[in-house]
Amino acid sequence: TPTPSPTCSNSGPVVRKTPLITFLEILQQTALNTLGPKNFDPKLYVDLSLKSNLSITQSAFDDLPRTPNGSVSVTDFNGFIQSYFNGAGEDLVYTEPVDFVSEPEGFLPEVVNREVRAWALEVHSLWKNLSRKVSDRVLDRPEFHTLLPLAKPVMIPGSRFREVYYWDSYWVIRGLLASKMYETAKGIVTNLISLIDEFGHVLNGARAYYTNRSQPPLLSAMVYDIYTRTGDIDFARKSSPALLKEHKFWNSEIHSVRIHDAEGCNRTLSRYYAMWNKPRPESSTIDIETASKLMNDSAKQHLYRELASTAESGWDFSTRWMRNGSDLTTLATTSIIPVDLNAFILKMELDIAFLANVTGDCTISVHFQEAAQARKQAMNSVFWTAEMGQWLDYWLSNGTTCRGHTWEASNQNRNIFASNFVPLWIELFNSDCTLVEQVMQDLRSSGLIRAVAIATSLTNSGQQWDFPNGWAPLQHMIVEGLPRSGSKEARSMAEDIAVRWIRINYVAYKKSGAMHEKYDVEKCGEFGGGGEYIPQTGFGWWNGVVLAFLEEFGWPQDLNIDCN
Numbered sequence: 001t002p003t004p005s006p007t008c009s010n011s012g013p014v015v016r017k018t019p020l021i022t023f024l025e026i027l028q029q030t031a032l033n034t035l036g037p038k039n040f041d042p043k044l045y046v047d048l049s050l051k052s053n054l055s056i057t058q059s060a061f062d063d064l065p066r067t068p069n070g071s072v073s074v075t076d077f078n079g080f081i082q083s084y085f086n087g088a089g090e091d092l093v094y095t096e097p098v099d100f101v102s103e104p105e106g107f108l109p110e111v112v113n114r115e116v117r118a119w120a121l122e123v124h125s126l127w128k129n130l131s132r133k134v135s136d137r138v139l140d141r142p143e144f145h146t147l148l149p150l151a152k153p154v155m156i157p158g159s160r161f162r163e164v165y166y167w168d169s170y171w172v173i174r175g176l177l178a179s180k181m182y183e184t185a186k187g188i189v190t191n192l193i194s195l196i197d198e199f200g201h202v203l204n205g206a207r208a209y210y211t212n213r214s215q216p217p218l219l220s221a222m223v224y225d226i227y228t229r230t231g232d233i234d235f236a237r238k239s240s241p242a243l244l245k246e247h248k249f250w251n252s253e254i255h256s257v258r259i260h261d262a263e264g265c266n267r268t269l270s271r272y273y274a275m276w277n278k279p280r281p282e283s284s285t286i287d288i289e290t291a292s293k294l295m296n297d298s299a300k301q302h303l304y305r306e307l308a309s310t311a312e313s314g315w316d317f318s319t320r321w322m323r324n325g326s327d328l329t330t331l332a333t334t335s336i337i338p339v340d341l342n343a344f345i346l347k348m349e350l351d352i353a354f355l356a357n358v359t360g361d362c363t364i365s366v367h368f369q370e371a372a373q374a375r376k377q378a379m380n381s382v383f384w385t386a387e388m389g390q391w392l393d394y395w396l397s398n399g400t401t402c403r404g405h406t407w408e409a410s411n412q413n414r415n416i417f418a419s420n421f422v423p424l425w426i427e428l429f430n431s432d433c434t435l436v437e438q439v440m441q442d443l444r445s446s447g448l449i450r451a452v453a454i455a456t457s458l459t460n461s462g463q464q465w466d467f468p469n470g471w472a473p474l475q476h477m478i479v480e481g482l483p484r485s486g487s488k489e490a491r492s493m494a495e496d497i498a499v500r501w502i503r504i505n506y507v508a509y510k511k512s513g514a515m516h517e518k519y520d521v522e523k524c525g526e527f528g529g530g531g532e533y534i535p536q537t538g539f540g541w542w543n544g545v546v547l548a549f550l551e552e553f554g555w556p557q558d559l560n561i562d563c564n
């Protein structure tokens, strides 16, 4: 892996931390000291909401009896939590989705196998478990909550993820469209737009501690898919200003990077960059521990920005972002130009151009078509390697500022990640049948296609966005992109991957009664592991991908759903 320059990552904006978050982080550290590391989830403590004013709560906390080394007894600590806080997740209340029916008309018409159809209806019914609305208590006293108020109902991922997440929402919406729940899908977009109106970008998730960063930008893709399903032109028109604002955010000074390429042209691409240089509040105790290996405050602040920027990538954590794959302190995300991020922004440009055309705004449409062409050329010039048939992340290593770098082949990261194939999802690439056939051959020989799914990487690092985990969004983008080339072989490869993915979800569901957040790509029906929290169930975007695959490929009567 090339060595990135640290020079463009040490400074940058930092958003304000609320007094409630500061206090909840102290509570989180006290919980760890008092209760010990077993079954400890730091996020729980920043998700609690106050029963009374912060000053009253703080003084009660200060008054708790302490031993000479400052610790609190388990009884006192638990009593304090009971008396002063409402439980995590209580500020979101269950709400029945307005457009849910147990078997929607025209639901998955190509799924004829009875067993699979019955299961698909169960997966569809999980929308009811995951549907929530923000409680009136949050609207009345927002300063008591880290949960942010949203006007419309939300779909949560599930388990410890008790709030709405940005990129998850794209695949949730894909599932809702298969479930014919158009109003719920539109409501999710309305909520995300309200975050852009307030913060200038869609947050990682709808919590006060996520305001410092975004997540992979897929709002335009949500609007595009809802519009093409419903033909709701008013919805497309209302969404447009937010999409323009979001495009600015991802091309702002902190995110954009200029590369002087091998042909002597200047190319502009984007990177992840969180507005934060402190521990992530939801994982504060973990980040402090990780940074304790570093000697000085500046190195720690640098690492904290890298940790938060990696969370912005959605791939938290992975060797993809590390100089040394066994040492998290070598995260260098802000010094990497990622293939998938730029594929998403390219899609944003194409979607904005399409939607502007539909709503009659030709100037915007032409402007964004040109922007898309420029980004496509930049991606070809900076990321593409014909020899490997992949687009490779680019590591910034030779500049003194973030604004100008001269391209060098040795700065492409030649390690294999599923993200190297994400451009297949984008029309400007997948419409080229010759290119897709070449990339498909390289995908076949890459080592990523395993017994039951596409692996995230080839490195077994213990991080959750690495081998042997398989993640639903990565399967979906590759599977959806391949057949768009019109190549029969590509469609058959896509269908094969989709069938195997449906099987592992089905088998794991039958074994455990739940949909899981990640799967082991080598063992059919086994869920994945690794990372900083225990494996979760629920699970919003996973359900969405299963429904989207079943919608696209169906399931014939005689096709076996079991692993063998």
Ligand SMILES: OC[C@H]1O[C@H](O[C@H]2O[C@H](CO)[C@@H](O)[C@H](O)[C@H]2O)[C@H](O)[C@@H](O)[C@@H]1O
Binding pocket: 043, 157, 161, 165, 166, 167, 168, 204, 205, 280, 282, 283, 311, 312, 314, 315, 316, 317
């Ligand atoms: O609490 C740790 C991290 O959890 C989130 O990331 C993971 O779950 C998300 C929700 O399903 C998903 O969008 C993300 O890709 C996962 O890695 C959260 O997004 C992180 O910011 C957070 O630090």
